[in-house]
Amino acid sequence: MSEIKKLTSPLTQADVRSLKAGDQVSLTGVIYTARDIAHKRLCKAIDSGCELPFELEGAIIYFCGPTPARPGRVIGAAGPTTSSRMDAFSPKLIANGLKAMLGKGYRGAEVREALKKYGAVHFSTIGGAGALLSRYITSAEVIAYEDLGAEAVRKLKVVDFPAVVAYDAQGRSVYSS
Amino acid sequence: MRYIKFEKIAQIVESLCVSAGYELPDDVLAALKEAQRKETNPGAAKILNQLIENARIAKEDKIPLCQDTGLAVVFVEQGSVVAVKPPELDTICLMPDTRGSGDENRASRIEHRETLFDAINAGVAAGCEKGFLRKSVVADPLNKRENTGSNTPAIIHHSIVPGDKLKITIIAKGGGCENKSQFRMFKPTAEREEIIDWIVDVVRTAGADACPPFVVGVGIGGDFEISCLLSKKALCRNLAARNEDGFYAELEADLLSAINALGLGPQGLGGDTTALACLVETAPCHIASLPVAVNIECHSHRHKSAVL
Numbered sequence: 001m002s003e004i005k006k007l008t009s010p011l012t013q014a015d016v017r018s019l020k021a022g023d024q025v026s027l028t029g030v031i032y033t034a035r036d037i038a039h040k041r042l043c044k045a046i047d048s049g050c051e052l053p054f055e056l057e058g059a060i061i062y063f064c065g066p067t068p069a070r071p072g073r074v075i076g077a078a079g080p081t082t083s084s085r086m087d088a089f090s091p092k093l094i095a096n097g098l099k100a101m102l103g104k105g106y107r108g109a110e111v112r113e114a115l116k117k118y119g120a121v122h123f124s125t126i127g128g129a130g131a132l133l134s135r136y137i138t139s140a141e142v143i144a145y146e147d148l149g150a151e152a153v154r155k156l157k158v159v160d161f162p163a164v165v166a167y168d169a170q171g172r173s174v175y176s177s
Numbered sequence: 178m179r180y181i182k183f184e185k186i187a188q189i190v191e192s193l194c195v196s197a198g199y200e201l202p203d204d205v206l207a208a209l210k211e212a213q214r215k216e217t218n219p220g221a222a223k224i225l226n227q228l229i230e231n232a233r234i235a236k237e238d239k240i241p242l243c244q245d246t247g248l249a250v251v252f253v254e255q256g257s258v259v260a261v262k263p264p265e266l267d268t269i270c271l272m273p274d275t276r277g278s279g280d281e282n283r284a285s286r287i288e289h290r291e292t293l294f295d296a297i298n299a300g301v302a303a304g305c306e307k308g309f310l311r312k313s314v315v316a317d318p319l320n321k322r323e324n325t326g327s328n329t330p331a332i333i334h335h336s337i338v339p340g341d342k343l344k345i346t347i348i349a350k351g352g353g354c355e356n357k358s359q360f361r362m363f364k365p366t367a368e369r370e371e372i373i374d375w376i377v378d379v380v381r382t383a384g385a386d387a388c389p390p391f392v393v394g395v396g397i398g399g400d401f402e403i404s405c406l407l408s409k410k411a412l413c414r415n416l417a418a419r420n421e422d423g424f425y426a427e428l429e430a431d432l433l434s435a436i437n438a439l440g441l442g443p444q445g446l447g448g449d450t451t452a453l454a455c456l457v458e459t460a461p462c463h464i465a466s467l468p469v470a471v472n473i474e475c476h477s478h479r480h481k482s483a484v485l
Binding site for chain 2 (some may be wrong): 037064065066067068069070073076077078079081082083084104105106124126127128129130131132134135148149150164174175176
């Protein structure tokens with residue numbers, strides 16, 4: 001097994017450029033959850049010049065809709081959802097400063113192109129292991145679109161959250177074609 | 178006629194939903210452990226270990242196995258001499274409005290909330306709330322897409338069978354894998370190999386997006402909708418049990434070998450384990466038709482049954 005690269009958010013251009021598809025990484029710091037409808041709203045906000053609920057520059061978006069936390073717990077199960085459903089929206093967010101996404105599965109050609117053009121990466125983490133992954137989350141707070149319930153935007157603090165670089169900024173992928 | 182109380186049915190459904198959320202069934206855990214033991218790709222073996230560890234944490238710490246605690250797909254077999262004893266009025270008032278309309282008058286609500294389906298939905302809603310499961314259902318699919326807030330209505334498949342029992346099977350079905358399921362109408366002259374090739378291609382297309390290693394449900398025959406239903410119903414079977422018909426048992430084995438030969442592996446990152454099982458169910462069909470459906474199920478294959 002190769003060495004695990006430790007990364008801290010927000011990510012810099014240098015962080016992103018140093019990563020290769022297949023690299024094992026651990027993420028520490030703030031990441032933001034957003035799924036389908038939240039992506040639609042974020043893109044609409046950009047189009048209409050509205051302020052976004054969080055700073056996109058250097059940010060990591062986690063495609064995740066967690067289960068409710070039991071009393072006294074930070075969060076419930078919190079694994080990734082299918083990344084490709086966000087393909088129509090991710091390029092716009094990348095063009096506006098997003099540096100990384102965290103999900104599961106494949107990304108389309110437009111996203112891969114945007115990763116190269118603007119310098120960003122896509123991480124994959126273990127799908128269907130929401131109990132295990134919840135252990136790396138130390139705090140969770142809904143910061144926008146509360147009406148969406150599980151799909152609201154949450155600010156998560158994570159420590160050593162495990163992932164692999166699935167698509168890097170040079171156009172490489174961990175998935176065999 | 179044997180009467181089973183509405184509340185009893187709701188309570189059993191509630192407990193099935195909660196245990197589905199937190200406890201990976203024994204057959205699935207055994208299949209994961211067997212796959213981990215046989216896996217020759219070290220990275221893949223590590224991921225399989227993490228999935229086994231995830232199941233342990235979920236059960237011990239009461240954190241759902243996956244954040245997608247699923248749409249409740251319920252197969253209910255009602256004995257021909259079993260009936261539901263309607264609920265007391267107080268119970269009715271506690272039940273969720275699964276029809277998305279808040280302005281129905283009370284009389285019509287009562288009228289509609291005493292059936293077996295109502296009892297199942299009441300149990301699903303209670304399980305979601307008490308089990309801290311995710312509310313993953315929207316009332317309108319295209320227009321408003323507002324969350325129903327109760328994870329209901331459930332998808333309910335009902336059949337009448339001989340006897341005086343009520344069997345309820347719940348599959349907590351995730352959206353990511355369901356999205357990759359497919360249907361195809363073959364020519365009745367199609368060869369076995371042609372069908373295998375297509376099913377393998379459906380699995381290839383599902384790929385990393387749908388959380389491999391999969392359980393692959395296949396429905397062959399019936400008509401358009403029955404083949405799809407069979408592909409889902411196949412997922413109710415114990416993973417270690419083969420089709421009772423030798424021809425289809427062999428087809429299951431050949432499909433599993435062909436699927437695992439893809440090398441997709443756990444999480445799509447390569448390995449010997451692309452599927453844990455392939456389960457085929459069949460039905461008679463029209464002379465002009467050969468419908469085939471594939472239901473893709475993720476490794477977090479949460480199926481639970483109870484007999485009342």
